[in-house]
């Protein structure tokens with residue numbers, strides 16, 4: 001089959017595209033290579049994918065309907081779409097709010113319109129986020145929990161995209177599943193996320209800033225588990241029986257300071273820790289109830305942080321030494 005993957009030059013997109021190529025699918029990657037973080041990293045991810053048969057790349061902005069809608073007409077062989085392109089990062093959404101609405105709301109709407117125009121579309125899987133749960137204190141987070149109190153604009157845009165998708169499912173029967181990813185980490189990760197920033201600080205001898213002393217808890221999920229879950233959902237028959245929103249996480253809530261300890265061990269260096277109050281965008285804890293995705297597509301995460309963090313650290317060291 002041919003799968004359209006948006007955000008293919010991104011962290012999760014690269015791993016999803018790689019997993020699809022590895023099982024023999026054709027992948028059409030779309031990305032606008034936005035300079036939110038080092039474009040060299042995005043190009044290096046793309047180079048990996050482009051060296052393999054079956055991958056083609058289109059540089060385009062998913063929010064640009066003047067480009068994307070005509071493009072749909074050229075993609076009649078596409079049967080599945082994985083929509084991952086977005087402006088990520090919870091804290092940065094205080095800095096550049098317009099970028100979030102543009103990419104995550106308008107970009108999402110345009111991708112639904114693209115999907116509607118694909119004559120052979122069977123399933124659209126898109127990335128939502130654990131951040132939609134806001135300060136929910138009922139743990140673990142389940143899909144039926146209330147999600148009406150986003151604490152960052154990023155979260156608000158991800159929830160908006162879910163609601164727009166719901167309307168398209170109702171109005172047009174568009175077969176789609178939103179996956180709420182929980183803090184993803186691993187090789188080829190994002191420079192704006194904690195694992196990369198912590199590793200960089202540890203190796204440079206700079207302080208690691210831990211919000212609330214590292215007592216915040218996150219359901220850190222290894223990227224290969226995420227990619228496997230995305231493919232598992234993508235393969236579901238488009239019969240409309242599957243729930244349209246699913247958590248995908250590791251189902252383990254870890255203190256950030258424990259994550260740092262595992263990283264210190266993996267890098268063989270101690271962190272200089274600075275304690276600072278958590279920003280208003282960051283919740284105390286995330287913890288995924290994954291029983292729904294388990295029931296629907298047999299998803300079982302297999303990578304605890306003691307295994308995943310050393311893999312990230314070893315990739316990070318090689319990237320730092322020149323890629």
Ligand code: NAD
Nearest residue numbers: 007009010011012031032034061062085086127181183184
């Ligand atoms: P990423 O920034 O590495 O990847 C996103 C990619 O989308 C980038 O390559 C970027 O250039 C591209 N992009 C951004 N705006 C675009 C636009 N308008 N048009 C075309 N391409 C555009 O981020 P990621 O961590 O790989 O995240 C992938 C998806 O998963 C996003 O939707 C994100 O919100 C979601 N998500 C990520 C995490 C996580 O922990 N990484 C957690 C929850 C949800």
Ligand code: UGA
Nearest residue numbers: 088089129130131181182183193194209210211216256282
């Ligand atoms: C991550 C992604 O960046 C979001 O795109 C995504 O939507 C979100 O996961 C999600 O799960 O939905 P976050 O959990 O904040 O957001 O991921 P990191 O930036 O890697 O932070 C991990 C933890 O470290 C958080 O608890 C954060 O508060 C903490 N942190 C981060 C610090 O203590 N210090 C820092 O300097 C940075």
